[in-house]
Amino acid sequence: MSASDLLSLLPLLIISGSAVIAILLVAIRRNHRVMHAFTVFAFICALVALYFQPYAVPYVIAPLFVVDAFALFNTGLILLAGLSVLFLSYSYFEQREERKEEYYILLLLATVGGMVLVISQHFISLFLGLETMSISLYGLIAYLRARERSDEAGIKYLLLAALSSAFLLFGMALVYAESGRMDFTGIGIYLKTLHAAPVAVVAGFGLMVIGVGFKLGIVPFHMWAPDIYEGAPLPVAAYIATVSKGSMLVLLMRFYRDINGYEYTILWWVFAIIAMASMFAGNWLALLQQNVKRLLAYSSIAHMGYILIAFLAGQEAGQEAVIFYLVAYVITSIGAFGVLALMSDEKNDAENLEDFSGLFWRQPWLAAIFTGMLLSLAGIPLTAGFIGKFYVVAAGVDAELWLLLVLLVINSVIGLFYYIRLVAIMFQPLPGPAVRRRMPFFGIFALSALMILLLWLGVYPSALITVIRDMMLTMG
Amino acid sequence: MILLAFILLPILGAFVAWLSSAVHRSAPRWVALLVMLAGLVLSAGLWWQVQDDVYFVGDHWLRTFELPWMPRFGISFSLALDGLSLLMVVLTFFLGALSVMVSWNEIKERVGFFHFNILFVLGGIVGVFLTMDLFLFYFFWEVMLIPMYFLIGIWGHANRTYAAFKFFLFTQAGGLLMLLSILGLYFIHHSLTGTFTFSYFELLHTQMPLEANRWLMLGFLIAFIVKLPAFPFHTWLPDAHTEAPTAGSVILAGLLLKTGAYGILRFVIPLFPEASHYFAPAIMLLGAIGILYGGKLAYAQTDFKRLVAYTSVSHMGFVLVGAFAFNALAYQGVVMQMITHGISTGALFMIAGSLYERLHTRELDRMGGLWPALPKMGVVTMIFVMASLGLPGLGNFIAEFLILAGSWQAAPWITVAATIGLVVATIYSLRIMQKVFFGSSQREYTLPDLSLREMLMMVPLIIAIIWLGVYPQPVINVASRAMPSVAIHSSK
Numbered sequence: 001m002s003a004s005d006l007l008s009l010l011p012l013l014i015i016s017g018s019a020v021i022a023i024l025l026v027a028i029r030r031n032h033r034v035m036h037a038f039t040v041f042a043f044i045c046a047l048v049a050l051y052f053q054p055y056a057v058p059y060v061i062a063p064l065f066v067v068d069a070f071a072l073f074n075t076g077l078i079l080l081a082g083l084s085v086l087f088l089s090y091s092y093f094e095q096r097e098e099r100k101e102e103y104y105i106l107l108l109l110a111t112v113g114g115m116v117l118v119i120s121q122h123f124i125s126l127f128l129g130l131e132t133m134s135i136s137l138y139g140l141i142a143y144l145r146a147r148e149r150s151d152e153a154g155i156k157y158l159l160l161a162a163l164s165s166a167f168l169l170f171g172m173a174l175v176y177a178e179s180g181r182m183d184f185t186g187i188g189i190y191l192k193t194l195h196a197a198p199v200a201v202v203a204g205f206g207l208m209v210i211g212v213g214f215k216l217g218i219v220p221f222h223m224w225a226p227d228i229y230e231g232a233p234l235p236v237a238a239y240i241a242t243v244s245k246g247s248m249l250v251l252l253m254r255f256y257r258d259i260n261g262y263e264y265t266i267l268w269w270v271f272a273i274i275a276m277a278s279m280f281a282g283n284w285l286a287l288l289q290q291n292v293k294r295l296l297a298y299s300s301i302a303h304m305g306y307i308l309i310a311f312l313a314g315q316e317a318g319q320e321a322v323i324f325y326l327v328a329y330v331i332t333s334i335g336a337f338g339v340l341a342l343m344s345d346e347k348n349d350a351e352n353l354e355d356f357s358g359l360f361w362r363q364p365w366l367a368a369i370f371t372g373m374l375l376s377l378a379g380i381p382l383t384a385g386f387i388g389k390f391y392v393v394a395a396g397v398d399a400e401l402w403l404l405l406v407l408l409v410i411n412s413v414i415g416l417f418y419y420i421r422l423v424a425i426m427f428q429p430l431p432g433p434a435v436r437r438r439m440p441f442f443g444i445f446a447l448s449a450l451m452i453l454l455l456w457l458g459v460y461p462s463a464l465i466t467v468i469r470d471m472m473l474t475m476g
Numbered sequence: 477m478i479l480l481a482f483i484l485l486p487i488l489g490a491f492v493a494w495l496s497s498a499v500h501r502s503a504p505r506w507v508a509l510l511v512m513l514a515g516l517v518l519s520a521g522l523w524w525q526v527q528d529d530v531y532f533v534g535d536h537w538l539r540t541f542e543l544p545w546m547p548r549f550g551i552s553f554s555l556a557l558d559g560l561s562l563l564m565v566v567l568t569f570f571l572g573a574l575s576v577m578v579s580w581n582e583i584k585e586r587v588g589f590f591h592f593n594i595l596f597v598l599g600g601i602v603g604v605f606l607t608m609d610l611f612l613f614y615f616f617w618e619v620m621l622i623p624m625y626f627l628i629g630i631w632g633h634a635n636r637t638y639a640a641f642k643f644f645l646f647t648q649a650g651g652l653l654m655l656l657s658i659l660g661l662y663f664i665h666h667s668l669t670g671t672f673t674f675s676y677f678e679l680l681h682t683q684m685p686l687e688a689n690r691w692l693m694l695g696f697l698i699a700f701i702v703k704l705p706a707f708p709f710h711t712w713l714p715d716a717h718t719e720a721p722t723a724g725s726v727i728l729a730g731l732l733l734k735t736g737a738y739g740i741l742r743f744v745i746p747l748f749p750e751a752s753h754y755f756a757p758a759i760m761l762l763g764a765i766g767i768l769y770g771g772k773l774a775y776a777q778t779d780f781k782r783l784v785a786y787t788s789v790s791h792m793g794f795v796l797v798g799a800f801a802f803n804a805l806a807y808q809g810v811v812m813q814m815i816t817h818g819i820s821t822g823a824l825f826m827i828a829g830s831l832y833e834r835l836h837t838r839e840l841d842r843m844g845g846l847w848p849a850l851p852k853m854g855v856v857t858m859i860f861v862m863a864s865l866g867l868p869g870l871g872n873f874i875a876e877f878l879i880l881a882g883s884w885q886a887a888p889w890i891t892v893a894a895t896i897g898l899v900v901a902t903i904y905s906l907r908i909m910q911k912v913f914f915g916s917s918q919r920e921y922t923l924p925d926l927s928l929r930e931m932l933m934m935v936p937l938i939i940a941i942i943w944l945g946v947y948p949q950p951v952i953n954v955a956s957r958a959m960p961s962v963a964i965h966s967s968k
Contacts, residue, residue: 361586381618390611390655394549397659409652416648417641420625424637427630465548 001061008059008067011046011075012115018042019108026101036090039104043083043111050076058474063183064125065116069471073323074118074250081242081330082111084446088338089235091440095346096144096233103143110136110239114247121258123172123182126251130168130215133244134161140239141232153231160214160224168211174204184258191259209270215248218308219277222301226285229297234349237293238337241300242330249307249326253319257475262314271312276407278305283414293351295418296336299377302415303329309408310392313399320468321391327464328376328388328457335373335450339366342443356422358430366439367426369451376454378419379412384457478522479541479555482565483603485515486572490595497588504591505580511595512573515602519566523954526562538562545612550662550673554609559954560811564605564738567815570936571730571822572598575723577933578826582722582833583631590631593623594723601727604735610658611674613743617651617699620732624724632719639712639719646712650702657695661747664688680746693748693755700744703736706759706796707766710789714773717785718838722829725781729788729825730818737795737814741807745799756800757887763796764893771900775907780828780838784821787864787904790897791817791872797887797894798879804956806882809875811955816871816944820863823937824908827857830930831912834923840908845917852926854913856934863941865905866898871944 006013018039025038050072058068086107093100113133120126138161142154176182178200179190191197213221229237261267282302289295307329310321343350343359343366350356360367376385389412396405457464489511496503526538543553557565575594583590600623603616621644629640658674665682666672673679684692702709713733717725745752770789777783791813798810830853831846832838847854863870866877876898884891926934944951 375622380622381615386618393655394659394662397656397663405656409649409656412652413645413649416645420641420644424629424640427626460545462546462548465546469548 004059005061008053008061009065009119010049010053011079012112012119014046014049015042015079015108015115016112018045019105019112022101022105022108026105030099030101032090032094032100035101035104036086039108040083040086042108043079043086047076047079047083050079060121064122065119066121067119069474070250070254071119073467073471074247075115077327077330078111078114078118078243078247081246081334082107082239084334084338084450085235085239085243087442087446088238088334088341091443092233092235092341092344095344103140106136106139106143107239110140111243114243117247118250118254120251121184121254123176126255127165127169127172129247129251131165133247134165137161137236137240137244140236141228143236144233147231149231150233151231153228156224156231157228164211164214164221167207167214171204171207171209171211174200174207178204184255188259191264205267212248212252213274216245216252216304217297217301218274218304219281219301220274222278222281225301226294226297229300230291230293230351234293234337234341234344237296238334238341241296241333241337245300245304246326246330249304249311249322253311253322256311257319268312271308272404275305275308275312275404278302278308279407279411280305283411283418286418287414289418290353291351292340292353292356292422293349295422296333299415299418300329300333302411303377305411306389306392306408309401309404310395312404313392313395313401315395315399316472317391317395317398319472320465321388321395323468323471324391324461324464325388328384328454331384331450331454331457332373332376335369335447335454336377338443338447338450339370339373342366342439342447353422353425356425358428359426361430362436363439365444366447369447371423371426372451372454374419374423376458378416382455382458384454384461386458387461477541478518479539479557479606482515482519482606483555483599485511485518486595486599486602490592490599493595494588494592497591501587504588505576508576508591508595509573512569512576512598515569516566516573519562519569522557523562523566526954527950540608545609549611550671550675551611552609552675553612554675555606556608556676557606559956560738560741561605563811563815563951563954564734565602567734567818568598568601568605568731570940571726571818574822574826574933574937575726575730577929578726578829579721579723580929582829586630590627593626594727597623597627597727598731601731601735605738608676609674610661610676610679610743613676614651614655614658617654617735618648620735621647621651624728624732627724627727628716628720631721632724633721634719635715636719639715642712643716646702646709650699650709653695654699657692660688660692660695664692676743682747686750689748690751690754693744693751696739696744696747697755697759700736700739701759701762701796703739704733704792704795705736705789706792707762707769707789710766710770713789714782714785717788717825718779718781722825722832725785725825725829726822729785730822733788733792734814734818737792737799737810740795740799741810745802752800753802756802757890759800760797760883760887760890763793763800764890764897766790766793766796767894767897768793768900771897771904775900775904778840780831780840780843780908780912781825782838783840783904783908784824784828787824787901788817788821790901791821791864793897794876794879794894797883797890801879801883801886803882803885806879806886808952808955809878809880809882812871812875812878812944812948812951815951816863816875816941819937819941819944820860820870820872823856823860823934823941824864826930826933826937827853827860830926840911843912844915845913846923847913848917849923850913850925852931856926856938857913858909859938859941861905861909863945865902869942869945871941871948874945874948 060066110133113129116129138158141157142150144150181187217225279302282298286295286298307325310318340350376383379385379389493504493507496507537556537558539557541555545551545553597620600616600620607613625640625644664684705713767790770786774783774786794813795810798806863872866873
């Protein structure tokens with residue numbers, strides 16, 4: 001590896017290096033505050049390093065990685081998402097666990113996994129990134145080991161993720177056995193030479209869809225999501241909803257483009273059916289939930305369905321829409337889980353509908369943020385979610401996916417039901433006098449920043465749209 | 477610039493009102509009232525200015541304003557004002573000021589947030605009336621929704637949550653269909669001309685295939701007739717009106733319904749002239765059904781507010797009949813109807829609110845014989861009941877007469893049915909008077925008659941409705957300036 005190779009991977013190296021230093025720090029002396037500050041510092045360093053990356057030309061580190069504008073943008077997204085999760089974590093873990101420091105090591109490692117995923121263009125790096133992330137997530141999900149549900153969620157995720165990784169690995173092996181290639185573009189070239197795909201390749205792709213679908217949490221591979229969201233510590237749930245799903249989605253986009261996936265109708269239909277099923281199952285099941293965490297889990301399944309519509313629309317507009325929606329989705333998910341995290345006390349997480357009753361009169365700002373996030377998920381104007389949904393619909397109309405769009409409209413209305421119900425609960429009159437709790441500064445700071453971002457993107461999205469467009473142009 | 481001021485005034489005022497609640501409990505009321513009065517003065521001043529015919533020469537847009545917003549999609553912050561929008565903006569500020577006054581004593585809790593919502597919804601409504609970019613239009617269309625939802629859901633009566641929910645889902649579902657249509661139009665325009673734009677002026681002349689034209693038109697139409705509301709989609713309205721606080725009912729009946737009518741006049745007919753002609757008989761029929769069915773249901777109600785709510789269904793049927801008659805007479809009638817219905821129904825809801833404050837009931841059966849106790853209120857109610865049934869000399873008569881005279885030329889039989897609606901209107905309107913003020917009193921009430929504040933609200937309304945009934949020419953003048961774009965397109 002040359003110096004310029006290393007330089008282009010600098011953000012990744014900073015985060016990996018920090019993970020090592022973090023381990024040493026824990027060995028020297030346990031101190032939650034120092035550990036938190038150090039991790040925040042590491043993320044900020046990585047962001048600064050990212051900022052100074054040359055932007056114009058894709059930089060290939062053969063054969064595993066490619067650092068292009070698309071990868072840089074998504075790396076930035078992952079880092080910012082991780083940073084916001086970090087801000088929300090401090091007070092949450094301060095209240096609870098005795099040994100809080102390892103959490104930060106795992107978070108750093110998981111972020112390394114995500115960052116590898118968005119720059120990989122090869123099966124090996126894909127698998128390495130995925131496993132780095134998954135293994136860290138096992139630990140993160142079960143981190144509150146004193147809690148039953150946390151353990152259960154950790155075990156469940158361990159088993160299912162291992163299974164899905166096995167599927168993915170076997171699929172990749174089959175594709176490799178037939179094509180002899182492991183880099184994405186190579187597979188694309190191989191597929192082009194085929195008139196009819198051999199059974200092994202079809203089976204391989206089928207198995208890979210299962211593996212990828214599991215990570216994205218789309219129907220019918222979504223079963224884990226509600227349980228994991230419910231059991232995991234809230235900041236971790238936010239992390240899974242955004243970084244884990246987001247990096248997988250980015251990887252899927254890159255893979256799909258490199259193998260010219262849009263030319264294969266069967267693959268298209270597979271994803272179309274998954275999208276429809278995800279929207280309906282997600283929204284329908286969310287309607288039935290009494291637990292806010294599970295509600296958010298199902299709603300995120302539905303949102304993956306919406307994103308898939310933009311993904312299927314393909315073309316320029318579709319890809320832009322996916323990224324824009326992803327950004328909006330990341331902001332709103334972290335925001336929503338963050339509100340839950342701040343509202344939780346030592347014993348229980350705030351997750352029942354009753355916990356939110358009259359929130360607006362107790363914690364007006366927190367309730368306003370939660371309302372904003374929910375309205376954004378519902379796609380109401382003045383929020384980023386509205387522009388995101390508009391983008392998706394525009395891409396869909398452009399590609400004439402009328403069936404999918406009509407289903408999207410129906411689902412948006414179903415979705416309104418439960419988002420608005422939650423909003424209505426927050427505005428219920430209070431039974432007793434309002435008791436205000438002091439909110440941790442960092443948490444409120446992060447949530448306020450997300451809220452401002454949400455409104456800013458909702459009112460003036462041009463800046464982000466320009467960035468995304470330029471990025472897509474350099475991808476060619 | 478003045479157009480931007482019309483929108484920013486209430487929206488910024490909303491935030492100021494909310495913050496001012498920290499200073500003093502009543503501060504939000506004063507802020508909201510001042511904002512609305514300032515808007516009223518500004519818009520009336522503009523009306524005064526443009527009365528002069530000089531301004532109307534050439535194209536009929538009195539003022540325009542444009543800023544780029546999202547160039548990626550061809551979206552701009554484009555505002556324009558013609559006679560129709562001007563009248564609607566004046567009406568918005570007028571009823572807005574009254575709805576602030578009407579809640580002066582009614583709203584005692586969370587005053588700051590209440591006025592925030594009032595001003596925000598009014599800002600959204602003004603935006604709807606002014607915007608000339610379809611994306612922006614959809615944007616404002618949705619912006620109106622959330623504060624209205626809160627107004628009903630937080631300060632409403634017993635069954636408020638259900639009503640707020642229903643209102644939200646109905647309008648949102650319609651709105652999403654409209655979004656699909658807007659996007660369809662946008663992409664068809666692009667495939668024909670190669671430019672991406674949401675500008676109303678450019679989309680106006682899109683020559684699209686007939687089939688597409690009809691489908692897209694239906695998307696718009698459904699959104700607007702849900703809001704209007706017309707016959708099969710009216711079920712949200714009685715619930716929302718009944719459960720809303722008085723100010724909410726006034727804004728709903730006086731302004732929100734008008735956005736549906738405005739949308740039909742501004743967008744459906746000019747953008748899709750062929751499809752409008754194609755569907756016109758069916759739509760006029762829906763209008764006539766709405767007139768009769770709404771009237772019948774109004775007669776059957778025992779709840780004062782619910783009764784008035786159903787009269788709205790009936791009156792809005794006239795708008796539908798008139799708008800699709802495609803002639804100048806009916807068009808002027810529709811504009812008149814939008815204004816006079818806003819005033820008369822708004823007034824009836826205020827009366828309902830005042831009665832509720834005194835009697836704590838809306839049940840007609842528990843009222844009766846109130847005239848001796850409340851003579852002033854009785855007179856005021858009488859005036860607006862007469863307006864509602866279409867007595868000559870009051871504004872509604874002019875409006876309905878013009879609509880019927882116009883629609884006769886287009887569809888005589890539907891006009892016959894609509895005219896029968898006037899008889900129904902007489903029956904249910906007189907029933908209000910009979911049940912509330914005449915008859916025998918169940919109890920010997922000693923109630924305070926209209927207070928100074930209530931008189932201050934009612935007198936302008938009375939003046940307005942009589943003025944519109946006796947000398948409607950200024951309004952018709954302004955409205956007819958805006959008409960050509962509709963008439964020219966529909967005369968093909």
